[in-house]
Amino acid sequence: MNLCLIEDDLLLGRALAATLGDAGYRVTWLRTVEAAGRWLDAEPFDAVVIDLGLPDGDGIDVLKALRRRACVLPALIVTARDTLQVRIDGLDAGADDFLVKPFATEELLARLRAVLRRASRRGAGDPDGLGLLTVGDLSLDEARRTCTRAGQTVNLSPTEYSLLQQLMLHKNRVRTRRQLELDAMPESQGQSLDVHMSNLRRKIGSDMIRTVRGVGYLIEAPGTP
Ligand code: CA
Numbered sequence: 001m002n003l004c005l006i007e008d009d010l011l012l013g014r015a016l017a018a019t020l021g022d023a024g025y026r027v028t029w030l031r032t033v034e035a036a037g038r039w040l041d042a043e044p045f046d047a048v049v050i051d052l053g054l055p056d057g058d059g060i061d062v063l064k065a066l067r068r069r070a071c072v073l074p075a076l077i078v079t080a081r082d083t084l085q086v087r088i089d090g091l092d093a094g095a096d097d098f099l100v101k102p103f104a105t106e107e108l109l110a111r112l113r114a115v116l117r118r119a120s121r122r123g124a125g126d127p128d129g130l131g132l133l134t135v136g137d138l139s140l141d142e143a144r145r146t147c148t149r150a151g152q153t154v155n156l157s158p159t160e161y162s163l164l165q166q167l168m169l170h171k172n173r174v175r176t177r178r179q180l181e182l183d184a185m186p187e188s189q190g191q192s193l194d195v196h197m198s199n200l201r202r203k204i205g206s207d208m209i210r211t212v213r214g215v216g217y218l219i220e221a222p223g224t225p
Pocket of ligand 1: 007008009051052053054
């Protein structure tokens with residue numbers, strides 16, 4: 001995950017960059033509105049963590065500029081300004097969440113995970129979080145735990161359902177075997193990932209799930225180049 005951290009305070013910035021780096025994020029640490037403008041245009045970040053009080057302007061303006069370009073990059077504000085108006089302004093400007101300094105790093109990491117999760121749901125064609133995931137003519141209704149392909153109900157086992165859900169939440173991205181085993185079959189004993197996957201393919205059609213040899217699987221809409 002590629003993170004943009006915009007924080008002008010040297011001590012805090014250094015500590016946050018280290019914490020986020022330890023948590024496995026690749027961090028680009030910037031300290032001004034001007035640098036943020038340049039980098040956010042050029043680099044495909046997965047999320048931005050942004051301070052409001054910056055030496056050459058306000059983090060809110062960075063956010064507003066992003067959203068004006070219809071950029072949906074997940075954004076988490078971290079600020080010492082804790083007033084209702086600041087929160088409202090931040091959310092209105094397009095922030096996904098808001099964290100008041102000082103905060104525990106565990107909370108920052110948890111909020112960031114939540115923001116990224118919501119963003120991956122949007123990417124999976126579920127902008128309102130209603131729990132309906134779609135890829136091509138394949139749909140998963142998370143509220144009812146049902147699956148349909150071209151309008152026809154497909155009966156899945158709980159493990160098959162969980163595997164498909166993980167693939168659809170991250171469509172067009174490879175999920176590694178380890179990720180799938182951890183997320184979708186934590187208590188599964190006996191049958192291997194490959195057996196579940198082969199059953200799943202038999203039920204939903206073999207054209208949806210692609211094997212990435214030695215790595216894992218991904219789901220893509222049929223006809224995707
Ligand atoms: Ca600041």
